Amino acid sequence: MTDRFKAAWVATVLAAVSVATQAQEVTLKAINAFQEGTYFAQNFEAFVKKVNEEGKGLVQIQYIGGPKAIPTLEQPAALRNGVVDMAATTASYAGGIVPEVQALNYATVPFQELRRNGALDYINQLMAEKNLMYFARTGDGVKYHLYLTKPISRPDLSGLKVRIAPNFREFFQALGATVIQTPPGEVYTALERGVVDGYGWPLLGVFDMGWQQVTKYRVDPGFHNLEMGVQFNLKSWQKLSPEQQTFLERQRDWLERLALEKSMADVAIDLQRQQDAGIQVITFKGEDAQEYLRKSLDTAWAGIIRLSPEHGPKLRELMVAEQ
Incomplete structure (x- = not known):
């Protein structure tokens, strides 16, 4: 094999790998119920930045902004209908679609206990009927x-x-x-x-x-x-590969720790x-x-x-x- 042929072969392989990587990468469109840069937008914005830095070739988030992009009270319907894939919002605003989700505001047990005792799974069964999924908590521990x-x-x-x-x-x-x-x-x-x-x-x-x-x-x-969280369009979540879902769940765990620690300090x-x-x-x-x-x-x-x-x-x- 000549040097020229070797170089051409290597270039072809690298190009193929690049194309495959690009094909695997998914870009999710996200909206925020709160104006960009304001307190209740900041945790999700930090999450977006971290995902985009660490998820190159796997998952990226296109953050289209806050209520100026889609008015706050219209965002739950936009999420359900697939106009966006993710929404940083509060369960209160989705109550018109899934009334039971508002119960997250009235829990007196810690959020992580809701994950353990089946309460969040119960909520997500109800949300799934409307093509929605509760993914992460971005605000906690505040009255x-x-x-x-x-x-x-x-x-x-x-x-x-x-x-x-x-x-x-x-x-x-x-x-x-x-x-x-x-x-x-x-x-x-x-x-x-x-x-x-x-x-x-x-x-x-x-x-x-x-x-x-x-x-x-x-x-x-x-x-x-206080309940602030990230909700997913269920079909968008289901389209992700197991690797992409696992990556986002790892980022979610980081986000929830950040949110609780920041709230307590603030x-x-x-x-x-x-x-x-x-x-x-x-x-x-x-x-x-x-x-x-x-x-x-x-x-x-x-x-x-x-x-x-x-x-x-x-x-x-x-x-x-x-x-």
Whole structure:
């Protein structure tokens, strides 16, 4: 074999290997329910970066951005219909498609226990019927709070208009509030113009949209558990090879550790930031605090069971720790 022939043969083999590698690589299109760079977008963005760095030749993620690409409340349908393959979002926004998925907000046992005890498998069986799959948790270990522009002394929101997400609609209604659902990007203007008197939001992320400028009070204690996650179009997941799925599951484990560690560290930071920004704390105590927390859980699960009488009781059994 001449040197020229050897060189040509090697080049042919390398080209064939390159083509085969390219054929194996899959690009997944992903969307975020939250504006790029904001607090609740950052963990998923770190995940995308890590996947793209370590998954060359195997898996890549085309991150098309946040609500400007697809409005937040339209993203679950876009995911189900295959417009995108992945969505970094919250179960609350998918509740119109799979009502039971909102139960993830009301779990009182740790998320990893939901993986172990079958609760997440149960949720995914229900999501599979709508071509969806819950893949990863990107926000954990943080409570929701009520933020207000007007003071209250008891858990009574009569006469107040409060911006809500679907996962705490019934709770605030039970407290007497008039509830208004808007995307996060519209909350600042709604507060500024007096369209709403407050909003429900996790302890973290208030500063992303400048809401501290139009927020006077935070109500303690916090309620429910923050749920942020990554959902997959089920058919897109099933098309991946076992190697690609294993790679993404390994990245998922890294993401979930990052999310929990970051949340725990950031809670103390944001508590101080809110204090420095002049947000005053209204703290319910004694019976008021007990009533507030009891009502937050009871109304939430009553809603799940009403929407899904077959599955709701079983999900509560798996997700709520014995009192």
